[in-house]
Amino acid sequence: MDDIADAVGRAWLDDRPWAFLTDLTAIGNRMGGSEGEARAARLVADAFEDAGLRRVRQQSFEVNEWRRGRTELELVAPDRREFEAIALPYCPAGDVRGELVDVGYGTPAEIDEVDVEGKVAVASTTTPSGGRFVHRMEKYGYAAEAGAEAFAFVNHVPGQLPPTGSLTFGEEASIPAVGVSKETGAWLSEYAGEDGVVELTVEAETVPGESRNVLGAVGPDTDEAVLVLAHYDAHDIAEGALDNGCGIATLLVAARILAEADLDIGVRFGAVGCEETGLLGSEHLASxxxxxxxxxxxxxxxxxxxxxxxxxxxxxxxxxxxxxxxxRATRHPIEVREEPHPFSDQWPFVRAGVPALQLHSDSGERGRGWGHTHADTRDKVDDRNVREHGALAALLVRELAEESVEIPALDEYELEEAFREAEFEPGMKAAGLWPEDWD
Known part of the structure; x- marks a missing residue:
């Protein structure tokens, strides 16, 4: 570590990560394919240059851009009242009138227990403790296949915070779906027990658009390299400070440190777009x-x-x-979790057998917390975590880049079995993510 010790030390005092995060979150809407996302890409490219990366460039690709319009949710029986709701990305435009039905956590078993045909299914953002994780896309897809006319996604975190989150991976979805707060969800569940009826109006459109990845490199030009990714896009309802402003700022800290390192093999960096709307940037990079x-x-x-x-x-x-x-070497806790999941930018590479590490952090609470809500703002960030995790990420990548450290490719059959054991098959099939050659 001696070759980058000074760079690691400087990272503890560096105010550039906070300045970058400030500029990024000040953009506001960084939804995939939007002008805000394009502005963010330019900001990231400048930061790559400043960090000492070589061959910095933007790589554009076509996407289906989803644009949010007006959303109205009104109870029309047994009482009449309006509720705040936000459309979920790739929700189609439409007008729906239907009876409310509470499907609890929205697991397939719970949906099977009730009649959702022609109704508006109301499901929580969380999943039962002790059971397998059930992703939003699986809940939505299963309810739609069961005949639901619309879907209401209820935040399990209090604070009048309707959640967002994509319904599909890059394509317009089948039925309207909205996010509502925990407080609104409590009313909807109560009215569901009284044969409550709502009217839902969503204005939205999916149009041809363009996104881009920002690429750069440090270290020697070698045939084999370590690839470091982070997505810089965010949902349009907030600033995207936690998801994933912190992540891209952490990547920049690591990049600045590694630019001064004596690396055995090269390290390539990719700030990818359109993660929130379907891993579209990482899929393009993988292709x-x-x-x-x-x-x-x-x-x-x-x-x-x-x-x-x-x-x-x-x-x-x-x-x-x-x-x-x-x-152990740094005496900093790093919790290792070995089970796989397909819902972030490592997936297009893991699917192809590339070994991975996804660097994350955990509040100890279930769910996203402030993420995917209006409250995902810069004031929630402690940039000491960004700088510390950036330094740890740099040291992890540096070791992965050592020629003496062997990192075998993933075994396809072992990977498939791990996903089956983790009970991801139903959810991945509902989201269209289960590889065809695994059937």
């Missing part, structure tokens, strides 16, 4: 990548938000060992 040239992928999604770093190894024993060794 242009020779997977044999990537020793490992490090996805910085969720790092820097909370105090302790979490390293998700996505079934790779080798990357998990690197994280554990680094935790």
């Amino acid at each position: 242009m990548t020779d997977f044999d040239s990537v020793k490992a992928v490090v996805n910085v999604d969720g790092a820097g938000r909370f105090r302790n770093l979490v390293a998700m190894s996505h079934t790779s024993a080798a990357t998990a060992d690197v994280a554990r060794r680094m935790s």
